[in-house]
Amino acid sequence: MAKIVRKMVSKTELKYFASLLHKKQRTEEKKFIAEGKKLVDEALDSDYSCDALFATYTFEETHQSYCNALQNRSIRYERLSAPDFKKLCDTETPQGIAGVFVQKEAKPLLAVGDEIIVALENISDPGNLGTIIRNCDWFGVKNILLSRECAEVYNPKVLRASMGSAFHLNILDEPYFYETLSSLKKDGFDILCADLKGENIFEYDVKTRSVLVFSNESHGPTHELVSISKTVTIPAYGSAESLNVANACAVILGYYRASLKTPTKSRT
Numbered sequence: 001m002a003k004i005v006r007k008m009v010s011k012t013e014l015k016y017f018a019s020l021l022h023k024k025q026r027t028e029e030k031k032f033i034a035e036g037k038k039l040v041d042e043a044l045d046s047d048y049s050c051d052a053l054f055a056t057y058t059f060e061e062t063h064q065s066y067c068n069a070l071q072n073r074s075i076r077y078e079r080l081s082a083p084d085f086k087k088l089c090d091t092e093t094p095q096g097i098a099g100v101f102v103q104k105e106a107k108p109l110l111a112v113g114d115e116i117i118v119a120l121e122n123i124s125d126p127g128n129l130g131t132i133i134r135n136c137d138w139f140g141v142k143n144i145l146l147s148r149e150c151a152e153v154y155n156p157k158v159l160r161a162s163m164g165s166a167f168h169l170n171i172l173d174e175p176y177f178y179e180t181l182s183s184l185k186k187d188g189f190d191i192l193c194a195d196l197k198g199e200n201i202f203e204y205d206v207k208t209r210s211v212l213v214f215s216n217e218s219h220g221p222t223h224e225l226v227s228i229s230k231t232v233t234i235p236a237y238g239s240a241e242s243l244n245v246a247n248a249c250a251v252i253l254g255y256y257r258a259s260l261k262t263p264t265k266s267r268t
Contacts, residue, residue: 008078009054009078009080009084014080014084014087014088017033017052017054017088017100018087018088020032020033020100021033021088021089021090021156023152023154023155026103026152026154030102030103031051031100031101031102031103032100032101032103032154032159033088033089033090033098033099033100033101033156034098034099034101034159035088035089035090035091035094035095035097035098035156035159035160036091036094036095036097036098036160037063037066037095037097038163038164039159039160039163039164040053040097040098040099041164042163042164042165042167042168043099043101043164043167044073044099045167046167046168047104048101048102048103048104048167049101049102049104050073050075050099050100050101050102051075051076051099051100051101051102052075052076052077052078052099052100053070053075053076053077053078053097053098053099053100054077054078054079054080054085054088054097054098054099054100055067055077055078055079055080055085055096055097055098056079056080056081056082056085056094056096056097057079057081057082058082058096059095059096059097060079063097082096085098090156090157091156091160103154106170106171106172106173107170109143109145109170109172109180114142114143114209115208115209115210115260115262116139116140116141116210116211116212116253116256116257116260117141117143117144117145117184117189117210117211117212118132118136118141118143118144118145118211118212118213118214118249118253119144119145119146119147119174119177119181119211119212119213119214120132120144120145120146120147120150120213120214120215121147121149121150121177121213121214121215121216121221121222121225122147122149122150122215122216122219122222123146123150123151123214123215123216123245124149124150124151124216125151126151126155126157126158126161127157127158127161127246128151128161128217128244128245128246129150129151129153129155129158129161129162130157130158130159130160130161130162130163130166131161131162131246131249132144132214132245132246132249133153133158133161133162133165133166133169133171134161134162134163134165135246135249135250135253136165136169136249136253137162137165137168137169138165138250138253139250139253139254139256139257140257140262140265141169141253142169142170143169143170143171143172144169144170144171144172145172145174145177145180145181145211146171146172146173146174146177147174147177148173148175148177149216150173153166153171153173154166178224178225178228181211181213181225181228181229182228184211185211185228188209189207189209189210189211190207190209190210190211190230191210191211191213191228191229191230192204192210192211192212192213192229192230192231192232193213193215193221193225193226193229193230193231193232194212194213194214194215194221194231194232194233194234194245194248194249194252195215195220195221195226195231195232195233196220196233196242197231197233198230198231198232198233199230199231199232199233200232200233200235201232201233201234201235201251201252201255202234202235202255204232206255206256206259206260208260210256212249212252212253212256213225213229214245214248214249215245216245217242217244217245232252234248234251234252
């Protein structure tokens with residue numbers, strides 16, 4: 001394979017790459033920054049294209065074999081001083097490795113063969129969105145629909161909370177969110193909305209093809225969503241007011257997979 005391409009990073013280039021920490025620039029340039037070894041590895045192992053990799057001198061000294069392995073990739077690779085590297089980072093204590101990757105277009109929703117699709121209505125908290133994406137990856141959900149008011153997938157906080165799962169799923173920003181749900185309903189999908197009020201999920205007769213919808217935990221599902229879905233709830237046994245939406249998602253996905261008796265993926 002070709003060796004890593006090296007050229008000095010100019011101040012103008014550094015300013016450009018750092019601008020990708022802002023949503024407006026990410027949207028315009030169709031690029032984003034993945035920061036930290038875990039995210040860089042997950043992105044490199046996915047079908048995302050990498051524009052450049054950056055590492056600090058200290059990171060190279062403590063990860064020599066890892067950095068040597070990167071030299072087998074035909075990707076631009078640059079060493080940066082700690083102060084310059086921090087300009088590319090959203091975290092207070094950066095690990096010392098980051099990459100600039102090209103965003104990709106989501107594939108059209110392929111409902112045929114899907115047992116579970118997850119749809120998210122107005123999940124604005126990046127930590128919640130990232131954790132839900134990670135939950136979906138764990139439970140084998142391949143397609144996620146996002147309403148307009150959801151957080152941005154390429155937000156650094158979303159990527160970190162997803163632990164790289166965002167690079168392996170088909171995540172669609174759906175401008176016609178409710179129309180798409182209605183269309184799936186006509187195609188035979190069961191549309192279930194998690195809410196504090198609703199049928200006990202553990203007594204629900206799980207359907208083979210379902211769309212599980214989770215909403216903003218502060219405001220709950222909108223009237224428009226409720227009008228096209230069945231509401232289900234996780235029964236409470238204690239005095240907590242509610243469950244975090246990402247936790248509720250994990251509980252319901254786990255119940256669905258157990259009910260459908262989906263074979264688990266072996267891990268070696």
